[in-house]
Amino acid sequence: MASVVVTLRIMPQNPSINLSEVEAKAKKEIIDFCSSKEFKTQVEPVAFGLKSLNIIFVMEESKGSTEKLEGKISQIDGVESVEVTDVRRAIG
Numbered sequence: 001m002a003s004v005v006v007t008l009r010i011m012p013q014n015p016s017i018n019l020s021e022v023e024a025k026a027k028k029e030i031i032d033f034c035s036s037k038e039f040k041t042q043v044e045p046v047a048f049g050l051k052s053l054n055i056i057f058v059m060e061e062s063k064g065s066t067e068k069l070e071g072k073i074s075q076i077d078g079v080e081s082v083e084v085t086d087v088r089r090a091i092g
Contacts, residue, residue, distance in 0.1 A: 001062040007086035008055045008070070010079055015049035017078035023053055025076045031068040034059035058090060 009028060012019065023041055030036055040056040061067075070082045 001034050001060055003058050003084075003090040004061050004088050005056060005058055005088045006066060006084060008057075008073070009083050009085045010051070010055065010065075010073060011046070011081045012050070012078050013080045019043060019051065019053050022076055022078055023055070026053070026055055026073050028070060029072045029076075032070070033066075034063050034083070054085070061089070071082070076079040 008026070010022060012022065027039060031082065034057075034060050036057045038058045042054040042056075044054055048054050064065070066084055073079060073082045075084045
């Protein structure tokens, strides 16, 4: 099976949420879910001081849906929502 590159968009509940803490906890959940240790993170301004945390990671396609992972990350304190914004097959 191939590998896929997944982009998760994590929205905090408000601008005062510490995105570094959310990032560390989300990465732990990703590692538990698919054993991936390849990450790229981006903080993207949304509006009125609110920023989203985008985590890009690689996982095996055979793992299937990320729905379970999204549910676990959405339970992290300070997280308002989690959505997959992009999934691409890795080439190489």
